[in-house]
Amino acid sequence: MAFFLCGVAKAQTSSRPVPKNVEHPEDPFAGDYRPPVVKELGTSAGQVRVIGLLGARLAAGTQPVGQGTVEFMTLPILGLRLSSTLALGSEDPSSLFFAIGPSLHFFPYRRLDVSMFAEVGPARFALDHGAAWSPMLSTGASLDLAISGYWFLRLEGHLAWAVYDGGGEAVTLFDPGGTLGIGFGI
């Protein structure tokens, strides 16, 4: 078979004139190119929410605490929280608390959202005879107010419960508290 069939064939085409000042209908997709504007608020599936909070715990008077929380939203209403809480006051029985647990959001995609959570994890207790780690359970509720598509304010209240070794005797701790902070959800 002739090689030209496998090579490059000639075609009877050539340069076209360059059209100028041609009237045309309106672009059917003009709306697609408008600048995107963030309108979406609240939780959605797949979202990662990073929150920094400051507040107080009340078990030993008003003791300041700082808290960092990362929340992975598996569904728009169901999140997985990873929290760490650091006592900023010297009187707080629990100085450090790492916790993991689910959260349930009642109003996803909305500016105002209420959620409940339960977390469990190790807590460090500073005692006279040294430090000890014990499991601690914390439950509570959050109120989120979206201030933009990505930023939100969070008010959180919780009650922590733990039983720890207080120098040979079991000590039961009920520690209510509240925090306020700001979060960023992507």
Added chain:
Amino acid sequence: MSKTRVLVIGAGPAGLSAATRLLEKAPGQVEVTLMHMGHHLGGKASSYEDDEDYTVEHGWHMMLGFYRKMRGLMGRAGIDLDKTLVSMKGNAHPFEPWSGKIHTLNWKRSTLSFMGHWLAYSGLPLGDRLNFGRFMAQTFIEADRGGDLTRHDDLCFRTWAIERGLKPHITRYSLFRNFREAYFNVPESISAYHMLKSMKLMSTPKRSEMFVVRGGFSEHVWGPIGAYFEKLGGTIVPFSLATDWVYEGRRITGVRIGRPDSSGHDEGMSAWKQKHLPIKDGSDSVHTNFDSVISTIPVAVLAQMNREDARMWASPYFSRLSELRSGVTLSMTVHTKQPWMKYPGPVFGLPAPMGIAVNMTPYWNEYKGQNIRSAIHFMGQEGGFEDWSDEQIIAFTLDNFSGVGALGSIRDAGIRYLEFHRNRSAFEQLMLCEPGVQKFRPGVRTPFLNLYVAGDWVRNEVDLICMEGAISSGAQAADTLLEDMAA
């Protein structure tokens, strides 16, 4: 023992792949004839020279790093890959209407380096960048994790993305719109399966690296592969347009063929204007010299064959094929007297119908040493602009690109050559990867025992509408036929 006579219809990537594979794997056992309608090899990925000796492509094509089968075939055909292919070095340039600027992304980096590059990317505001980045990372993980990705086929990728927390407004950025545009799927939506499969195949910088050929694909790729096929003992029969199947029971006994009318490719026109190609009077005949057929005819053409045969088209297999829709692609080449658009990778995100452009001046050998300062290849799809004239589409495209501040007016750069074609004929159309399309795509086997189908529209291990998909499907059809021969 007599050889099995195999007729391969179509000389695009699938046909060339199937035909060479048969002779490579079963030399002495098969006699292969490659029949095709045109005067140049490559099908929808072909190129040809025009009256001014410039190479014209049916549409701009690139090869990606994951095109392993295509590289393999090129290598076996004796093509020097190092000399033929040139990397675009991972550069891509999205135009974002919100900023009015062309931005630059570079994929050819390690994961960590790309994360830093992405954080500094100026094409999206920070919050959107973080959200999009988180979504894409999650998507790549999901795509790469394995499992049956076809379960995502019923959803469009946009909905799929929003369900996974991508902010809906982000889907309006060019960077996201390009997922559809890259497959010429606009204005239709694209199936989430096709996007996930793309990401699975392009999950590393090496596999997603973009390569272009040093010139037209027919000259540099398909021609040498055709010559290799002939060297293996195959026969190429051009100018033969298959119009109907002739069958008895469950066997194809003949293929009705005709010579395309002189208004077509055999006389050298770039593209027929009509959907159904005319046949030259008196050229109609029935080809029967085969035992089995591998058809790589595009689905839009196949769906027109035996149209009067109501029984055939009412059958579950063929009625299912009728559901596969195809889109019309557009292609334009502009040469300028002054340099214009000096970006090293594709610029995309300009308004449809032709929103993607590549400056091929640094890549094509034929542009070197000529008085061409820029050779820009534009591409897109006709959807939504069916009623616009060629002149309207050309002017609209030139005006859109000229409206980008960083580029300046292409008209002022002095246009010395402009070629445009609109691939409206059924044989030029690309299957649309619409949501839900996977269930309608056939496999290699057909209800006819000696008819096999191949092409990027047929299910295959790649499953994407691209050259690698076609080549993979062609190889699969050849393997299946040989298995059936051995059984």
